[in-house]
Amino acid sequence: EVQLVESGGGLVQPGGSLRLSCAASGFTFSSYAMSWVRQAPGKGLEWVSAISGSGGSTYYADSVKGRFTISRDNSKNTLYLQMNSLRAEDTAVYYCAKSWFDYYYMDVWGKGTTVTVSS
Amino acid sequence: DIQMTQSPSTLSASVGDRVTITCRASQSISSWLAWYQQKPGKAPKLLIYKASSLESGVPSRFSGSGSGTEFTLTISSLQPDDFATYYCQQYNSYWITFGQGTRLEIK
Numbered sequence: 001e002v003q004l005v006e007s008g009g010g011l012v013q014p015g016g017s018l019r020l021s022c023a024a025s026g027f028t029f030s031s032y033a034m035s036w037v038r039q040a041p042g043k044g045l046e047w048v049s050a051i052s053g054s055g056g057s058t059y060y061a062d063s064v065k066g067r068f069t070i071s072r073d074n075s076k077n078t079l080y081l082q083m084n085s086l087r088a089e090d091t092a093v094y095y096c097a098k099s100w101f102d103y104y105y106m107d108v109w110g111k112g113t114t115v116t117v118s119s
Numbered sequence: 120d121i122q123m124t125q126s127p128s129t130l131s132a133s134v135g136d137r138v139t140i141t142c143r144a145s146q147s148i149s150s151w152l153a154w155y156q157q158k159p160g161k162a163p164k165l166l167i168y169k170a171s172s173l174e175s176g177v178p179s180r181f182s183g184s185g186s187g188t189e190f191t192l193t194i195s196s197l198q199p200d201d202f203a204t205y206y207c208q209q210y211n212s213y214w215i216t217f218g219q220g221t222r223l224e225i226k
Binding site for chain 1: 120151153155157161162163164165168169174206208210213214215216217218219220
């Protein structure tokens with residue numbers, strides 16, 4: 001069964017850092033691009049970042065560029081999102097999502113992990 | 120960035136109705152469009168990719184059409200399980216964007 005499980009969310013103060021992880025199973029992880037998508041409370045979906053299967057190409061939304069870093073460890077079947085200089089507006093449920101090879105639509109989603117930025 | 124605009128924002132309908140949701144792109148995205156369904160407290164679920172390809176396991180009452188800048192998601196006969204929020208997403212560009220969502224509610 002294809003599965004994605006996020007972890008690492010929590011409460012952090014403004015200006016702080018957090019690293020999210022997404023453990024993948026049930027598919028050849030290195031063959032597929034991956035993305036992070038977030039959803040603020042009561043709001044719509046917002047794409048955050050994406051990474052190619054090899055990890056050689058990365059893409060970021062303007063709202064997080066320079067503060068967030070996406071990476072992957074294909075030997076551990078794990079996707080990461082390092083989040084620095086966190087702001088209140090980064091408060092959201094963060095979803096990890098698998099793409100279909102290098103076509104960046106998302107065919108499998110994790111259940112999400114909640115990040116709350118507040119003092 | 121490519122902007123995606125959905126209409127309507129909210130749609131009231133009854134079981135058995137045929138409903139259509141529209142998604143417009145700010146520039147041509149060919150057929151690089153996906154549709155998702157999301158229920159409260161749950162992750163989104165892929166329904167349609169490449170504008171009109173039905174994801175495996177999705178009921179055939181869901182269909183997608185369009186190309187270029189205008190796209191539609193149609194549910195041919197609404198079922199109780201279909202009341203949810205629907206999002207379109209373009210992947211013509213690596214800088215992915217979603218529509219703002221359409222909430223489908225019971226009339």
